[in-house]
Amino acid sequence: MTTNPAPVQGIATREPGEAKPRSTVKLTRAEKRAIAVKGKISSPWASGIAIIIAILWTIPTFGLFVTSFRTSQDIREDGWWNVLARPTFTLDNYQEVLFGGSTNFIEYFINTVVITIPAVVIPISIALLAAYAFAWIDFRGREILFVAVFALQIVPIQITMIPLLTQYVSWGLAGSFWTVWLSHSIFALPLAIFLLHNFMKDIPPSLVEAARVDGAGHVKIFFQVLLPLLVPAIAAFAVFQFLWVWNDLLVALVFGSAQNVAPLTVRLGELAGNRGETWHLLSSGAFIAMIVPVIVFLLLQRFFVRGLLAGSVKG
Amino acid sequence: MDVFANAGAWIGYYWEIISGWLLEASGPGQKLLLMALAVVLFVVVMGGILLAVDKPKRIPNWLVATGFVGPALLFVAFGLVYPALRTMYTSLFARNSDDFIGLDNYIRAFSENEFQIVLRNTAMWVILVPLVATLFGLIYAVLVDRTRFEKIAKTLMFLPMSISLVGASIIWRFMYEYRAVLLDADGNPRNNQTGLINQVLVWIGLEPQQFLINSPWNNLFLIAVMIWIQAGFAMTILSAAIKAIPDDIVEAARLDGLKGMQMFRYITVPSIRPALVVVLTTIAMTTLKVFDIVRTMTNGNFGTSVVANEFYDQSFRLGDAGLGAALAVILFVLVIPLVVYNVRQMRLAEEIR
Structure with a gap:
């Protein structure tokens, strides 16, 4: 074949x-x-x-x-x-669901934004560095560590949740944005490292060698030679991770369901549970939660498909 | 001494205020500020690490490597490896996490009536969603391939992939909406159905149904939502695979007189077999871990719970840490063969190329 x-x-x-x-x-x-x-x-x-x-x-x-x-x-x-x-x-439904005292979706919308942006930026940065090392720095145990990270993709996030939550509580961090950011970053890392590593491996070694001969250190090579070439890969993962975090319910429920932190998905789920018949609020609320991912999706569909293909194991 | 004690008190005082704010920022402005701060803080820390490993001329390689890989390894060790092991350990204990009970939690999860329904439902989900979603995706991909409306047609089916499962559940709850029929004196209905599916039933002369309540059929209606979402994924990948079938093969088959269905049966399907396997296993894995739909539509009531939902309920609502942990481990064990098969198929396909 x-x-x-x-x-x-x-x-x-x-x-x-x-x-x-x-x-x-x-x-x-x-x-x-x-x-x-x-x-x-x-x-x-x-x-x-x-x-x-x-x-x-x-x-x-x-x-x-x-x-x-x-x-x-x-x-x-x-x-x-x-x-x-x-x-x-x-437009009354939108008015009410966004600003009405009992729903107040605008606040949850901001929570979602505040959760999502660091939860995309942080894992990408950490993964870029790690992927660089796995691809271009020779050190002992490299292969085995990379395979280990790769294998971690199969860990369902459910299995990590109780111990993580216990840990956060004992640190006094539970119920803040920090734990949500940290959790999303952790869950994103194995996939991000794997994906970015594959891209890095595809860059011709001669480019890196040439820079090395010119006396460039790892940091310089990373920023000046590799980073510009990696933009499509980063975009693919960023779009995937953005949609994942924006649409996530489980992580938000477990680590950030306090009203101050809860994102749109949590609030929407609550509304559906408590007031299942208030369709004028549920419908407009649902579309407020959907509008951003749909726009991102329509604009960056190409990147999303690639991130999705690579990221199908995540979760 | 006094000076130091004083300074310590002041630092402690300000730290209280700052940390309080860091943990409990409220109001849009403060939250956005906190977000910016977190990103900046993160960039500073990472930059510091990079500078530290780059500055000295003769720095050993392993130190550089540690600077690059260290943060990532720290994150996954703390957040994935340790908790996974810890959960496996917890699953051997009773709900209070003190009394060792061996495999009792697992035995419960496989033998009690309540959980057998959960397992049955999970099996239904994992079998039906991949098969039906892939079928729809495949048919649609073949039908719209190389037509004038291909792009828009594909976007329509793919769009549900981009929205949250909570949003999708609300969309479908509205489709399934049921109103008890109230009759007036003449025996005519006084009220209208507001859910489209029940209205269609009324139009063709049938009784409206409580789709989400009547067990076991309600499971099928929840599964339909996941199919609705995943078909777009299947369609996109299969469409790309269909486009990659070499034209000479298609041309040769056509010269041999293959048409329509035969072409589909003997050329298209065998050519995209690896892609089909990947799509099926991928959707199965996703489905296994999804609980958003069940939670939003029925909250696991009326005999609709699945393992992922039961895990959440036991762990965080009913406070049975041991049983919750056991369910998470079961989920893990169920995913493994799917992942292994999936990865091997991908490797295989890569080698062929």
Whole structure:
């Protein structure tokens, strides 16, 4: 078999175009079009099925989205598909869920931001350094340490939680942002190191050697030679980690469920548990929690896919 | 002496204030400031380490390596290795963590009725989600491949991957929303269904259902949410694999007269087999560890709990540290074969290339 499955691309982490091209045969535009015309399964049945699946996958989100702009009375009255019968739209739900005293989502939104940014920056920096050492510094026990870190990817985060929490409590740190940052950083490290190490290994050794001959130390090589080349890899991991942390519920529940620290996901889950029928708040609240990841995703989809492929083991 | 004691008191006094603020920043401004401070502090510490190992000319290699690798190793040793071992140890103790009870927690987790339902549900999740999500993803990837709407069509299915599981659960709870039918004097319903699925049932003349309450079927409706999310993942990876099938193979098959379904059966599926395996195992691993959906939609009630949810409940709500630990270890043990298989398949695929 000479197939070239995508996950391998992701794991081997090669920039398309930078190293080997995917297929050795470059097709001209006309040839491609010819294949496209012939290659399509172009029966009306096929397009019908595709459209049905697309609708199935979109309707649920669309329905809640429409609902979030209806008045709370309309929402209780009938389903969102009747919206065209009485097209009254309002932003009151968003107003209430963001600033209303009982929900106050704006505060939780800020908590999510405060949690997410360091939880992305810190593990990336630590992992970059470690990955550099694993790739370019010769020291004893290097191989075995790297394999150990790699293997740690399979540890489910659940198994670490009780001892970690006990430790945080005994340090008097429990319930602060610090423990949430620390926990997210720890959980991200094995994957980040593995991923960035793979990228670093792909950089031609001659580049590093040349810099070394010029008398550059490790720090200089790291910042001036390698870092610029690693931007795509860092972006891939950053987008993955950003979405992971922003959307996380478990870590936040265990380490940061105090009101002062709790992120949107925790608050939203609470709201769904206690007041399952207040759909005008739940719908608008859900979209407030979703808007940032959706924008990040739409803008940086390419990086996200690569991070995802490599990061599928995490959690 | 007095001076020192005084200075100590002052330092202690200010430290109280500062540490209090560090741990309990409140209000948006303070929190954002704290965040900036944390990042700056972190950068300073890392920079300091780097400078320290770079400054002297004749510094031994191992010291440099320690400076680069040390922080990472410290983090994972403290946060992953030690806690994992500790949890395995705790799982041998009763709920108060004092009385050694051997494997009793594990025996409980496998024999008590309540937990057998949990195990059954987990098995349902781990089997159904990967299979159905991959099936949908594969069909969709093949159908939209090389069509005019490919990009937008793929984005539509992939979008649920980017939102939180809590958000996805709320979206679907709204789909499943149930209203008891109230009849007026003439026997006509007085109220409308607000959940789309129940409305569809009403439209085609059936009774509305309590999708999240009627066990064991409610499990299927929770599983549907995970399928809805993971299908996009499967679709993206399989689509890339399909595009990587060499054109000459496709062309040769076409010359042999293969069409439509045959092409799919004899060319597409065998060519992307490694990708299929990776997708299936990856989704299975993710599914095994997910508890957000169960927690948000039913809170584990009505016979819908899974191991990951039960772990959370036992550890943090019911305070049975021993049983919670045992459940975490079970989760770990269940993941291992999947990971090993997954990694080996990836290696294999890499070698082929």
